[in-house]
Amino acid sequence: MAEEVSLRDTYGKTLVELGKENRDIVVLDADLFPSTMTKYFAAEFPDRFFEVGIAEQDMIGIAAGLAASGKIPFASTFAVFAPGRCFDQIRVSVAQARLNVKIVSTHAGVTVGEDGASHQALEDLALTCSLPGFTVIVPADAIETAQVIKAVVDHKGPCYVRLPRAKLPDVSSPDYRFKIGKAVTIREGKDATIIAIGVMVAPALEAAGKLSGEGIDCRVLNMSTLKPIDEDAIVKAAAETGAIVTAEEHQIHGGLGSVVARIVAERRPVPVEFVAVKDVFGTSGKPGELLERYGLTAKDIIKAVRKVLKRKR
């Protein structure tokens, strides 16, 4: 098993690196900097770090004002709080206003663990993808996280980046170059395609490895940019492999599965199966236990692949 690395730690350290080169980068946090890891930036650049207290709506508004004045604000908290608690502020003050605010939230999904349902964001991708002009990215490992943070600084416009609490193994190659809107094929295959994001990319690879032992050859796509999504990669996968499984640590409504299904239905209809949280809230437990409870493991992906292959003509 590959060594597991903290994505949020990488986020915090990358911010410091970028902050050295770009004086316009400012960072806001709502009383969670030891957890979001913006603490590194706070220590290095206290003048460009704003602790707003437990006030996420205010944080987004201040970030919008900074962006309107030429700054590149990164606003960080837990994913349940942004976009969850301050969705209207994100909608009106940031998205409708087309302002260059970067919301990077951590502790998304059931892998938050023991804190339970209130703290396990499973709706954040649906919320952010619904906003016109928003870029939505879910890195799958630390290598990709560093690249994503660089890319969102260069991209002009509002962005949401979703990070987990849990450490994850590297799935990207060290020379990987992330590009917004570009899916990455991390394993080639012809029988079916597993399209995964974030925490689910490593289990997708594991599932593909196990299935290949049985002679089932799965392609694995890391769809780290959920919006704007790489439609061509999806259509190509549908055309070349004839069956798709999506895998995400998010509600089944409005996340990766919904987006992929729409594109497949519009452009290249093939059977699709969905690995996601099935319209229930989370609960307390260890991350591994919760991934099992909600059907988010390599085993569940394998089951979905077998099912989709049966439906494949």
Next chain:
Amino acid sequence: MYNEDAVMTPSDSKNSSGTSADNVKAGVFSSNEDLKAVARRLRRHIVTMIARAGSGHPGGSLSAVEIAAALYWKIMRHKPSDPQWKDRDRFILSKGHAAPLLYSVLAECGYFPVSELATLRKLDSRLQGHADRTATPGVEMSSGSLGQGLSFAVGVALAGRLNSQDYRVYALLGDGECNEGQIWEAAMAAPHFKIDNLTAIVDNNGLQICGLNCDVMNLEPLNEKWAAFGWHVTDVDGHDLDQLLNALKKAKEVKGQPAVIIAHTVKGKGVSFMENNVDFHGKAPSAEQLEIALKELA
């Protein structure tokens, strides 16, 4: 329906009135005009454009006319020819439903033609139902969902400090808007950050959609609330231009803390049947009512 020319005559437009100094100091707006005449013109625009649109919010636009006139004609440094001028003072309209007031001001200052006011709320108009920074030259913030402007103003003020720019930020809030929790989040943050390049003005007209502020959700003692949060507070008659100008000038001198001016105003001010009448919070006057209103504002 009504004679638009009656409101938008050439003598009313800024090009032929007292704002001829637009070119002085590289386009910085300046005017020696009598503010009472300006205020009357703004009110005529507001009722006319809302009547023509058939919808909109006259009450809270009319109540803040003197506040906006004082700011744009006497206090703020701004260039109608260059809305993005980096050294401009910033006006943040947090109560976004008062967009007709802001549009009237911007048109009179020369940000866009006065004739464009007739397009308010129409399909493809730059003058959206609520203020939209992506649509209208001179609009700093997209608002309409209440409670968001003060946080935005804090961000703009912090950026000014980071950039060592000496612009000042003005945020116009509604009193009913102060029901929103986010206002008080920002009210806590601005003194915490020792922001002193920000003046908030509360248009305290005493009414909100469902009735009197004190009946819907009591705000009082409003003055003491702001003071307790760490603001420098001044109470003024929001229709008395001398009091307003005086308070706005004094607010600039406050160091180490933000300033708020509680402007006591009359909702619907200037039109007898709209004054203190909550029905005209968000209702357009009929053609007959417009005629009466314009007579009163002659």
